[in-house]
Amino acid sequence: MNTNVSEPHAGGAAQSHASAEERIRTTRRFNIEDIELLANAHRRFDCAPGTPWDNFRDSFLVLPCWFRFDLDPMSAHYAQQQHRLWNIVAGQQRAYHPLTDEQTSMPDVDAIRFPAYFQRRGPEAIQRASDHILATGMLLKHAGVRPGEWALEYGAGFAQTALHFARLGVNVDTVDISEEFCRHVKTQADFYQVSLTPFCGSFGWNPRGARKYDLIWFYESFHHCLDFKNAVLALKRDLAPCGRVLLAGEPISRRENPNLPYPWGLRLGSDNIAVVRCRHWFELGFSKDFLVSLLTSAGFVGERMECAASNWAQGYIFRHRGPRIHLAKHWLPTVEDETWHRHEKEGRWTRESSCLSLDTTDSFTALEIEATNHHPVVQSLRLQYGSVSADETFGAGERRTVRIGAATKNGKLVFRSRALVPARDYEGQTPDARALGIFVHEVRYV
Numbered sequence: 001m002n003t004n005v006s007e008p009h010a011g012g013a014a015q016s017h018a019s020a021e022e023r024i025r026t027t028r029r030f031n032i033e034d035i036e037l038l039a040n041a042h043r044r045f046d047c048a049p050g051t052p053w054d055n056f057r058d059s060f061l062v063l064p065c066w067f068r069f070d071l072d073p074m075s076a077h078y079a080q081q082q083h084r085l086w087n088i089v090a091g092q093q094r095a096y097h098p099l100t101d102e103q104t105s106m107p108d109v110d111a112i113r114f115p116a117y118f119q120r121r122g123p124e125a126i127q128r129a130s131d132h133i134l135a136t137g138m139l140l141k142h143a144g145v146r147p148g149e150w151a152l153e154y155g156a157g158f159a160q161t162a163l164h165f166a167r168l169g170v171n172v173d174t175v176d177i178s179e180e181f182c183r184h185v186k187t188q189a190d191f192y193q194v195s196l197t198p199f200c201g202s203f204g205w206n207p208r209g210a211r212k213y214d215l216i217w218f219y220e221s222f223h224h225c226l227d228f229k230n231a232v233l234a235l236k237r238d239l240a241p242c243g244r245v246l247l248a249g250e251p252i253s254r255r256e257n258p259n260l261p262y263p264w265g266l267r268l269g270s271d272n273i274a275v276v277r278c279r280h281w282f283e284l285g286f287s288k289d290f291l292v293s294l295l296t297s298a299g300f301v302g303e304r305m306e307c308a309a310s311n312w313a314q315g316y317i318f319r320h321r322g323p324r325i326h327l328a329k330h331w332l333p334t335v336e337d338e339t340w341h342r343h344e345k346e347g348r349w350t351r352e353s354s355c356l357s358l359d360t361t362d363s364f365t366a367l368e369i370e371a372t373n374h375h376p377v378v379q380s381l382r383l384q385y386g387s388v389s390a391d392e393t394f395g396a397g398e399r400r401t402v403r404i405g406a407a408t409k410n411g412k413l414v415f416r417s418r419a420l421v422p423a424r425d426y427e428g429q430t431p432d433a434r435a436l437g438i439f440v441h442e443v444r445y446v
Contacts, residue, residue: 021055028059030270032088035061035277042274048122060258061268064088073263073290074229082265089266089276098202101280102177102224111184112191116158131312135248136161138313139217142305144244145170149214152238154203154231155221159185159196166194170215173208175201203227204234212240220249220312223284228264232298236361241320245295248305248315251285254334263290288333291316297360297411303331321359324444332356341434347372350415350437360409364445367406367413372399372439381417381438386410394438403446415440 020037024030030038038056045051067085071078086096109115117129139161145151147169153162156174158181166172172195174185185198199207203225216239218225225231235245251267253260259269266276267285276283286294292302300318307313327347332340336357341349348354358367373379373394383390383404390404417437 021052024059025055029062030056030059030273031062032064035089035273036091038270038274039277042271042278047271056270056274059270061089061270061273063261063268069262085266086276086282089273090280091277092280096226096280096282098177098224098226098282101282104178104180104279106180106184109184111158111187115184115188116160131310132160132249134307134310134313135219135315136164138305138307138315139219139246139248140164140168142244142246142317143215143217144242145215150211150240151215151217152207152213154216154218155224156185156198157181157221159188159198161217161219162196163188163192163194165215166196167192169195171195172197173213174198175203175205175207177202204231206234206238211238212243213238214240214243215246216243217246217248218250219247222247222250223286224282226282226284228284228294232295235295235318236298236300236320239320243319245300245318246305246315247318249312250315252291252316253285253287255289256287260285260287263287287335289335292333292336293357293411296321296357299359299361299363301325301330321445323446324442325356326442327440341436344439347439347441349434349439350417351435352416352419352437354415354437354440356413356415356443357411358413358443359445360411362409365406366403366446368401368403368444368446369413370399370401370441370444372441373397374439375420375436377420379418379420379438381415384414384416385412399441413443 017037020034024034041053041056045053047053047057068081071081083096087093109119117132120128143151145165148171150171151165153159153172153174156162156176159174162172162174166189174196176182176198177200179200182198182200185196189196201207204227216235222228239245256262259267261268264284264286266272267283272283275281295302295318299321301321302316302318305315305317328343328345336355339351339354341351367385369383371381371394373396376396378396379394381392381394383392383402385404385406386408388404390402392402394400415438419435419437421433421435
């Protein structure tokens with residue numbers, strides 16, 4: 001009798017699963033109620049091609065109806081909303097805690113012969129290894145350190161890049177929340193007899209107190225740093241004056257998209273959501289503009305680390321900012337860059353409204369903006385810096401410097417001007433199809 005009752009139930013469940021799989025495969029979208037179905041497939045097949053995981057590949061979670069997109073991404077309410085989403089995706093009613101939720105168990109690994117990607121034996125093992133090796137090469141290339149200097153890696157895992165630096169004579173410290181990973185790093189350091197010291201701790205912790213590091217880097221780890229605001233402030237404190245912060249292998253989007261439809265938060269792709277449910281990690285992603293603005297506001301200046309051969313090897317280089325922003329050379333993230341015309345030899349033309357991310361620390365009291373009106377007619381410019389605004393008039397061909405107070409800090413400086421088209425407005429001028437405003441040479445912190 002029990003068998004007769006259970007068989008229709010099992011068949012109904014199988015039919016329901018098949019229906020859900022077909023819906024997800026067709027729409028490339030799945031709901032909160034589908035997460036356990038994805039998680040079960042991920043537990044059995046990981047993301048291997050040619051398996052039932054293909055039904056869920058490249059699909060995205062539909063956010064619940066209570067989710068709000070109008071919150072300030074730096075606010076407590078925004079963070080609380082992401083925590084609530086994590087609770088639902090992870091299937092947990094308790095608060096997220098990295099010491100509990102960011103652990104990985106690999107007790108039987110041979111840390112000398114088969115660490116990290118050397119463990120893999122699947123069909124994509126060598127291709128995956130190539131991505132990591134390329135990334136290590138890019139981190140070495142852009143590190144800017146020499147033997148005898150000091151470097152620090154956060155979220156090091158097996159610390160393969162850290163080991164490369166140490167074998168090249170750099171003094172390397174690693175910080176990881178996992179005691180198990182720290183033991184593996186210690187095993188490698190002892191075997192190679194190099195200056196590589198693991199410390200068990202959290203993002204932003206300086207294991208040597210007042211030590212200033214010549215290099216601090218994250219590889220596939222910053223996206224597990226939920227307390228990123230305080231971590232970035234710690235980077236500013238602990239980086240040597242001429243040092244660099246590097247990020248590589250991080251899920252940073254050029255612009256918001258179905259995988260990351262907001263400035264920062266849980267990535268909504270099927271593989272990420274399944275990992276959150278199975279392992280309870282906080283799988284974050286960041287938009288490029290949000291990440292760069294975050295570090296700019298702390299007093300850094302950034303640039304892109306390009307690598308056409310591998311996404312893992314792409315990343316960002318941050319340094320302590322200088323006293324001025326040269327618009328001819330200054331790198332901007334995607335959305336902010338689109339508010340300007342392209343770089344020219346001496347600066348950049350504004351569009352009707354152009355934005356520039358700025359430092360928000362108490363290291364300056366005013367801003368000076370040097371600009372030129374290359375038009376043969378009078379041109380107006382409005383500068384907006386938080387609640388401070390300044391309306392300036394530039395005569396034909398005039399170049400000058402405008403100063404505005406910056407006692408109260410704001411992360412954005414906005415340039416608003418009339419967009420004029422020389423080819424249409426002025427007889428005898430060189431044809432130029434662009435709508436041009438004011439030509440900005442530099443912005444100085446004073």
